Amino acid sequence: MIYFLLYLFLEIFVSVEISSAIGPFWTFVEVIGSAIAGLLLLTNFRYTFFENMQAVMEGRITPESFQKQNMASLIGAILLIVPGFLTDIVGLALQFGLFANIVANRLAKRGRKNENIQTTPFQEGESDVIDVEIIEHHSDHR
Numbered sequence: 001m002i003y004f005l006l007y008l009f010l011e012i013f014v015s016v017e018i019s020s021a022i023g024p025f026w027t028f029v030e031v032i033g034s035a036i037a038g039l040l041l042l043t044n045f046r047y048t049f050f051e052n053m054q055a056v057m058e059g060r061i062t063p064e065s066f067q068k069q070n071m072a073s074l075i076g077a078i079l080l081i082v083p084g085f086l087t088d089i090v091g092l093a094l095q096f097g098l099f100a101n102i103v104a105n106r107l108a109k110r111g112r113k114n115e116n117i118q119t120t121p122f123q124e125g126e127s128d129v130i131d132v133e134i135i136e137h138h139s140d141h142r
Contacts (some may be wrong), residue, residue: 034080
């Protein structure tokens with residue numbers, strides 16, 4: 001909840017500052033233009049997706065990089081459709097590889113932290129042990 005309020009405050013602050021500097025007409029043009037750009041990126045997403053898929057199959061990029069690039073591009077396109085200057089800035093930044101990799105690495109690290117189960121050293125060593133029971137048969141067939 002606190003993050004949403006922080007986002008809302010920053011979005012309103014940035015939007016008011018920029019729209020007061022450029023005026024209502026250019027604010028309208030920017031909102032419509034960024035929405036059209038986001039829609040175009042979404043419609044062309046399938047082509048970039050298949051290009052990235054081919055790069056994975058050829059071994060030019062890793063599957064993790066494939067996932068990061070596609071998610072960043074998709075989220076960036078959606079953010080461009082949403083009205084607001086801050087979302088447009090972040091959406092444009094996600095379309096470029098360097099910023100997208102930084103954000104994706106942060107999210108991947110956070111996801112890995114949540115997936116790791118805390119174990120004690122005793123439990124970790126225990127997972128490597130194979131329990132075997134040896135039964136000797138003494139048959140007295142005389």
